[in-house]
Amino acid sequence: MARPRPTPSIEVEGSAQQPLGMPAADFLRDYWQKKPLLIRNAFPGFVSPIEPEDLAGLACEEAALSRLVRHDREHDAWQVRHGPFDEEEFPGLGDRDWTLLVQDVDKWDADIAALLPNFDFLPRWRIDDVMVSFAATGGSVGAHIDQYDVFLLQAQGHRRWQIDTQEAPPLHFRKDVELRMLQRFTPDHDWVLGPGDMLYLPPGVPHHGVAEDACLTFSVGMRAPSAAELLGDFVDTLASEADDGLRYADPDLAPAKDANEIDAAAMQRAVEALNVLRMNDPERLGDWFGRFITLYRSSGEAMPAEDGRSRIEIEWDLQQGHVLHRHPWTRMAWRRSARAARLYAAGHVHALPVRDAQSIASMPALDGPAYAKLSDRGRDAVYDLLLGGHYHLVGPDGHAP
Known part of the structure; x- marks a missing residue:
């Protein structure tokens, strides 16, 4: 008779080889969308690739999605403002009880985007964005729940996280706050996370994070359409x-018995x-979902190219060491279709050989050798995507030709 598997621990130790503290299959079996997990040293010796000043600068950009949350502790009053913000505002905020949050930082910063391959045990199209928050000491957004899975990676400083793991926690929200903040919150776990520690939370788990000192937190959020x-x-x-x-x-x-019935x-x-x-046709249904799931809910999108470079010129440039970089807002995925495949890119679909679809979807940048390995149809698709603004050409010096 097989022994029952022991109850999975809520706290484990990670390592450079196993950021989850266990094989990915074990994490998906025991924790994913089931229970929270605190991973100490998920990223040992982690050093944030950005500084708070970088985040503040991004929050001043018109196209960035940013929020500033301030808490008046004396009156338990909360204020939420949406960006863009003026640089002059930040020095006057003081050193306590405020939080700056910026969505989609992985689309703006390549070093933040470079963290995402660590989560490749999940379908890439399930990952929505990396939100970065800076909190002054005491900064918080209150006790709340999320309707999606999230990995909370501590990047700088220290944040205290409290969670409530009881089966049916009260989920009534305050009506005096713009944020969806819980009226009642009774935590049964309490941790302080330092740089490199990571907390995984499945959907619907009440949690509350408060900055112990000035800190940066990266939230890797999943896309979970309702x-x-x-x-x-x-x-x-x-x-x-x-x-x-x-x-x-x-x-x-x-003949009608009652004309009004x-x-x-x-x-x-x-x-x-x-x-x-x-849609009884699986192909039509697959194309609908592929187009839907590769479109972002945010305003950022690729714009058609204006330089009008010919395909011959582009291919010559690739042979000379130029590289096609995918637009950061262009999400890609692919699906098998009969003996071939369908590539989905920002809501567009291309019928391709499987190898081409796999290669194009997996590579954020295409150099000359990678482009040359594609079939004629694969190269056609890449050029069409380039014309649509989903790629841009970068020279060996890092600049456009």
Whole structure:
């Protein structure tokens, strides 16, 4: 008789070889979307690739999604403001009880994006962004829950995290705060995280983080579209692709017993009319999901190229050491389709050989040798994506030609 597996610990020790403190398969089996996990030294000796001043500068950019949260402890009052901010504001904020949060920092900073391969045990299209927060001592956004999985990596300083792991925690929100802050929070775990420590939280776990000193925290958040989002986009796709000639019909109509009644036969015909629109074709359904999941919910997007360089010029440049860099807002994924594959890039779809789809989706940059290994269809797809602004050409000196 096999022994029952011991209850997984809520705290483990990580290492450079195993940032999760265990094989990825064990983490996915025992913790993923099931229970929290604190990993001490998930990234031993971690040094933040950015400084608080860098984050403040990014929060001043028009296109960056940023928030500033301030807490008046005396009156337990919270203030939330949205960026962009003026640089002159930050020195006057004081040294306590405020937090600056910036979304999608991985799209703006290549060093932050370089952290993401550490999470390749998850589908890359499931990762939404890396949010970076700077908190002055005492800074917080209050006790709250997230509807998605998140890895909270401490990058600088120290933050105290408290969580509530009881089965049915109270989830009523305060009505006097713009943030979705819990009315009641009763933690049963309390830790202080230092640089390199990481806390994993599945959806729906109440948690509260407070800066012990000035600190930076990286939040690697997963994309988890709601059923309403999925249904809304699915229905929009069905409607846009529907044949206008497909309509409600009743060739079997019998004389009405009551002209004002919507009878059972009418309802059955309505169901049949809707059923005609259903995506029973797995290929159409796969293409819908691939397009949907590779589009970001944020405003950032690639713009078509304006330089008008010909394909011959681009391919010559690649042979001379130039590199095609993928636009940071262009998310890619691929799917097997019959004996070939479908590549999805920022909502666009390309039919390609499997090897091409795998290569293009996996490489944030394509140099000459990688481009040359692609089939004709693969190179066609890359050039089309370049024209759409999803790649930009960089020379050996780091500048565009």
